[in-house]
Amino acid sequence: MCSSCFAIPSVTIKLLTTAAALIYGQRSFTTNSNKWTRWITFAITVVISLILSAIGVFLLVLSVNPDFRKRNFVNLCVGQNLKGSPLDVHRCFVLEQGNVTGKVMEFGPGPGTNFKCFQNMTSAASIEKYVAVEPNSYFEEKIEEERKARGLEFPLEFVGIKGENVDIPEQGIYDVVVLTHVLCSVDSAEVVLANAEKALKPGGRLIVLEHVLASEGSALFHIQRQMVAPVLNIVGNGCKFLDLHRALEDFLGDRFDLDITKFEAPVPSFMFFARPHIKGIAVKDTLKLRNDHSPKSLQHCQQH
Structure with a gap:
């Protein structure tokens, strides 16, 4: 070869x-x-x-050119973050509902897109530690700049590895885990969810905001798969269209209290393919026992 x-x-x-x-x-x-x-x-x-x-x-x-692709994705995310979006209303609502306090871990924070919400949340003052798990090292400087620009004083730790590879030596020490627009681009959604579960203490909260695959058989479903997916996978840092609502229910439903809803995101008309979204909170139930210690299969959420 x-x-x-x-x-x-x-x-x-x-x-x-x-x-x-x-x-x-x-x-x-x-x-x-x-x-x-x-x-x-x-x-x-x-x-x-x-x-x-x-x-x-x-x-x-x-x-x-992976390095150029990473730099381009950073510029794209930073530009979008500076402009803001009508979707920020949903973003900030679910973060406020999740009561982001104590020890927090976020998978795929990008340039600190969620920090704009923390700026106006009184609960953010109670954040003791914020761990940002982000494999794109070019985001490290950007997320620190965003934290300072928003006047957020919590200690920030940048962990430059994939969410699948994060090592959590102590189980159950985090109060909140944040997943916003990240599960679409990871190598394995089930491994990231397993790490998120491991990180959370009993009663801990998993906050979710993700774009998802449209209803199977619909016109948008085929547009996502055939027309948008090949381009988005390149410019969107490996992003795919997955049935994440079902994935969360299947993988976490027996151990978490789920409050996940579907909604149509208020995105620009040229991004109509990203309207199907989910948002919500999953609370690690202190009474439910995990019967199967091996991760459940999420084969159904893989890209068709």
């Missing part, structure tokens, strides 16, 4: 093929048209083809 070889993403091939087909095919539709119509049609086709080609090449560069 050639170590320098790489696989071209299918979405890049499709975009470049479409661009070439547009250039070639436009002549067939304008054969009997006048000169100006042919020139205008040709110019429009070239512009569209160049845009498609540029997107295809950009996705190719991202896919073969």
Whole structure:
């Protein structure tokens, strides 16, 4: 095998093929048209083809350059965080309902997107320790900057590893674990959930806000799988569309009191594919016993 070889993403091939087909095919539709119509049609086709080609090449560069992909994702997240979003209303509501106090662990905090909510929460003053588990090291400086900018004084510990690999030497020491827009991009949702469960003390709270797979068989379901998923997986740090609502119920339902609801997120129209969301709180029940110590399978939530 050639170590320098790489696989071209299918979405890049499709975009470049479409661009070439547009250039070639436009002549067939304008054969009997006048000169100006042919020139205008040709110019429009070239512009569209160049845009498609540029997107295809950009996705190719991202896919073969992990470091560039990480930096690009950081810039994307920081820019979105600065602009804010109508979704922040749901974000801050579920965080406030979860009563973020004491020892807190967050998986995939990015640039500290949730800190904007803590700024206006009186309970945030009771945070004793905040552990940020984030594999993208380029977020470390950004999250510290965000903490200071929001006037948050709790001690922040950045752990630069994947949520699947976090080592929790003492079981049950955290009051709150936060999972917002992270389970879609991890390698194994069940391992991250298992680590979150291990980290929480009895009565501890798991706070969730995630985009999810649309109803199976719906038009949006097919759009997510066939059109958006290949692009999102590259630009969204490996993000996928998963049935996370069912996953949470199946994996945690016998040991947690779940209050997870589905809702349509108020996202921009061009991001209509991300409207299906879930939010809520799962409380580690002190009375329920875990009958099976091996993680339950979440095969149903894997990308179709």
